[in-house]
Amino acid sequence: MEYKIGQIITSNKDVEIEKVLSGEKVIIPKGNKIIIGADKFAHHIKTGMIQPLQNDSEVKGYDTEGIAEFLFMWLRSNLPIEEMLENYDYTKEDLKEELECALEEIGF
Structure with a gap:
């Protein structure tokens, strides 16, 4: 998948992610907004959580x-x-x- 820095994505389904430090699993609800950061991570706007993009993802340009x-x-x-x-x-x-x-x- 290709993204742009600053691109805002709205999740279309509930997603389970694991917090890096605690290992706690968290459900991110459908409709959550995520912005692609200049660090090439997905930043969850509401919760402040940060997660890496999928391995096949590429970040090019700006939105x-x-x-x-x-x-x-x-x-x-x-x-x-x-x-x-x-x-x-x-x-x-x-x-x-x-x-x-x-x-x-x-x-x-």
Whole structure:
């Protein structure tokens, strides 16, 4: 399978993974969002868990839309970004579009 850095994937079925340090098995539910990191690992957005990609996976290029979505989620969880946008009559989509343009401007 081929992925891009920043690509967001939504799981289409429940998946069981094993935590590296504890060996504990955890069920990741269907619908979980995962972003492919620059470290070429799958980062589970909701839980913060990180797992390696399958052996036959390859990571090439960047997904500016996914990176912009992740940055928006990050900002939303750490700042009152939605209220800030409302104060200036901007939407979530406006901000994500500007983030994508900024990333593309620097070669992503």
